[in-house]
Amino acid sequence: MDIKTDWNKIRKHFNKSFSSNFYVSVASVDSENNPTVTPIGSLFLNDNQTGFYFEKFPSKLPKHAKENPKVCLLGVNSGRIFWIISLFKEKFSEFPAIKLYGELGEKRKATKKEITRLNRRMKITNGLKGNTYLWKKMEFVREIEFTKAEKINLGKMTAEL
Numbered sequence: 001m002d003i004k005t006d007w008n009k010i011r012k013h014f015n016k017s018f019s020s021n022f023y024v025s026v027a028s029v030d031s032e033n034n035p036t037v038t039p040i041g042s043l044f045l046n047d048n049q050t051g052f053y054f055e056k057f058p059s060k061l062p063k064h065a066k067e068n069p070k071v072c073l074l075g076v077n078s079g080r081i082f083w084i085i086s087l088f089k090e091k092f093s094e095f096p097a098i099k100l101y102g103e104l105g106e107k108r109k110a111t112k113k114e115i116t117r118l119n120r121r122m123k124i125t126n127g128l129k130g131n132t133y134l135w136k137k138m139e140f141v142r143e144i145e146f147t148k149a150e151k152i153n154l155g156k157m158t159a160e161l
Contacts, residue, residue, distance in 0.1 A: 001098070003049055003149040010149055011045045013098050017075035018043070018121075020082075025074040026053075028064040028104075036060055042138065043073070044117055049146045054118060054138040055107055062107065062142070069104040071144065086157065095161055097152035105143035114141055 003010070017024060023039040030036060038061045042054035055062060061071075076097040086092045110118075118138055151161060 001149045001151045003100075003146060006149060007047070007049055009095070010098055010100065011047075013077065013095050014043070014045055014075040014100075016077045016079065016082075016094075017097075020078040021076065026061060027072040027074070028061055029068050029070070030060070030064050031067040036064070040073075042118060044114070044121075051102075051144045051146065052114060052141040053144070054110065054114075055140050055142045056138055061104075065104040065142070071102055071104055073100040073102070073144075074098075075100070091157050091159075092154070092161060095151050096154060096158065099150045099152065100146050101148040101150070102144045102146035105145065107140050107142045110139055110141045 001010075014024065018041075023041040024043050026038045026040050026043075027035055028038065038058050040053045040058070043051060044053070045051040074097060077094070082094070083096075086096070115138065151158065
């Protein structure tokens with residue numbers, strides 16, 4: 001999978017993954033080389049192999065970024081209908097999961113455009129107490145520059161992708 005030529009497919013996949021899970025998994029490594037995974041519900045991919053997430057709740061990821069800024073993101077399309085149809089046909093029509101490799105940038109103040117993107121995504125949950133707690137007053141983002149993409153291989157079910 002080529003990160004530049006397949007970038008639009010990758011972005012669509014991560015949007016579907018977020019729609020079915022409400023988060024993606026971000027793997028990082030601490031100063032003692034212990035891996036850990038952090039769920040991130042505010043990841044956005046830009047059109048140039050970069051992205052960002054709002055950094056309000058993660059505590060370990062920012063610490064790990066100081067020692068080793070490299071990360072791996074996993075987006076899984078967990079849509080039930082998608083999986084049932086794929087299992088029935090014994091093949092996937094789209095990627096069931098994609099890994100993105102990249103490097104975390106510095107934490108910075110979010111732009112108005114980035115806050116607008118977050119508010120648009122979370123609009124469906126507006127008015128719910130959890131929405132206010134989780135996604136209001138998101139002020140800071142951390143950029144990610146992606147260097148490599150990898151489709152998840154599930155044998156003949158993903159061979160044609």
